[in-house]
Amino acid sequence: MRIANSSVLRIFETLRSVVRFKPIERDPVERRLSRAASVEDLRRIARRRLPGGVFDYIDGGAEDERTLVANQNAFANVTFNPRVLRGIGAVDITSTLLGQPLSYPLVLAPTGFTRIADPAGELAVARSANRAGLSYTLSTLGTRSIEEVRAVSDGRLWFQVYAWRDRGLVKDMIDRAFGANYEALVLTVDTPVFGRRERDVRRGFSLPPSIGPGTILDGALHPAWTWAFVTSEPIRFANVLGREVGDGASPVSLADYVNQQFEPALSWDDIDWLRSIWDRPIVIKGIQSVEDAVRAADSGVEAIALSNHGGRQLDGAPSPFNLVAPAADALEGRIEIICDGGVRRGSDIVKAVAAGATACMAGRAYLYGLGAAGERGVDRVLAWFAADMQRTMSLIGAGSIDDLDRSFLQQTTTRT
Numbered sequence: 001m002r003i004a005n006s007s008v009l010r011i012f013e014t015l016r017s018v019v020r021f022k023p024i025e026r027d028p029v030e031r032r033l034s035r036a037a038s039v040e041d042l043r044r045i046a047r048r049r050l051p052g053g054v055f056d057y058i059d060g061g062a063e064d065e066r067t068l069v070a071n072q073n074a075f076a077n078v079t080f081n082p083r084v085l086r087g088i089g090a091v092d093i094t095s096t097l098l099g100q101p102l103s104y105p106l107v108l109a110p111t112g113f114t115r116i117a118d119p120a121g122e123l124a125v126a127r128s129a130n131r132a133g134l135s136y137t138l139s140t141l142g143t144r145s146i147e148e149v150r151a152v153s154d155g156r157l158w159f160q161v162y163a164w165r166d167r168g169l170v171k172d173m174i175d176r177a178f179g180a181n182y183e184a185l186v187l188t189v190d191t192p193v194f195g196r197r198e199r200d201v202r203r204g205f206s207l208p209p210s211i212g213p214g215t216i217l218d219g220a221l222h223p224a225w226t227w228a229f230v231t232s233e234p235i236r237f238a239n240v241l242g243r244e245v246g247d248g249a250s251p252v253s254l255a256d257y258v259n260q261q262f263e264p265a266l267s268w269d270d271i272d273w274l275r276s277i278w279d280r281p282i283v284i285k286g287i288q289s290v291e292d293a294v295r296a297a298d299s300g301v302e303a304i305a306l307s308n309h310g311g312r313q314l315d316g317a318p319s320p321f322n323l324v325a326p327a328a329d330a331l332e333g334r335i336e337i338i339c340d341g342g343v344r345r346g347s348d349i350v351k352a353v354a355a356g357a358t359a360c361m362a363g364r365a366y367l368y369g370l371g372a373a374g375e376r377g378v379d380r381v382l383a384w385f386a387a388d389m390q391r392t393m394s395l396i397g398a399g400s401i402d403d404l405d406r407s408f409l410q411q412t413t414t415r416t
């Protein structure tokens, strides 16, 4: 009997030394975040939390979504050529863009209607970017105004412009961005007409989401989002509030809105016009060929974003990452190159910089974080990117951003 007792005691002691109960996390946001280890995990959580139409608006792309998929595959198709025993201790991921510092080479891309993912919307993203030491780009179609965003961030802010038909309206917004000390203008040029986003077409998706039998059911199945949506201030195109062009006070299909309001016949001459009203840096976003990259440098802008709008415009457009090396070769350092599209990990940023980009832009990655866990979800994504970069550069033997070059990359398979 005594032997049995001591055996039980021993088993108990052994169990006590190996069993660890995690303290119960009471904060639901932290609980959700504790289950996520990657942007893809946050995407899955956002998919569960957001109504289908809202998730698809964020997640979807144009037509067959080949370009959407190819943007990510372009990174997957290139592996590293790691170097070892190089005596590299601490890795420095800080960099500069447009002559100003970034804590690592990333700019948060403009996304229209951000408050649809979470009521804190653009304010949350701008605060998070500022904390992380990164630039944030506010979209023309933002749901917080130029001034509201500046009020929550004293960091680097860029303003994205679409060429509205009403040039007075564009000039007015640009003057406001100047007055609010935005550092750069980002002119998006890949949207002469709206891409056919078939998930939105199928769902009859409008902004703001209209209420019908389908959306009521979808809303009921996603009560947390629905409660936040109906109890927070109505979502509007905050930069054109009350203007004749329409501020989204009544539901409108984004395709109809863009096709009615945006100038389809934008040309290189318009860059001169932009320059005449803005004397800070200009970035042309939506360059999709080496020829246009060179043409952009000739036009006198400071940077380009190689971008296909995250696969939301032309299905069949080349992947930005694949254009980086040829564009860098053709530009020979005349202007800076931003690689925009498909970034889901810090290692993607390392690859883009090694190929010849100065920095990357990312859109969906932070939107998944915002949709999954609000501002803390965005913080998490930006912290992961920094940690990924540190780890990846350490593993490939690169001590700083200046060390990165194409000798660290090799082409492997070609999944498109």
Ligand SMILES: Cc1cc2nc3c(=O)[nH]c(=O)nc-3n(C[C@H](O)[C@H](O)[C@H](O)COP(=O)(O)O)c2cc1C
Pocket (backbone or CB within 6 Å): 057, 058, 059, 071, 109, 110, 111, 112, 113, 139, 140, 141, 160, 188, 285, 307, 308, 309, 310, 311, 312, 340, 341, 342, 343, 361, 362, 363, 364, 365, 367
């Ligand atoms: C929901 C959503 C809204 C977007 N809205 C805009 C916009 O208003 N203006 C713009 O220039 N680009 C817009 N984009 C494109 C992004 O700026 C960026 O080019 C794209 O997200 C990059 O691809 P990624 O999502 O794979 O990072 C949007 C993208 C998404 C996902």
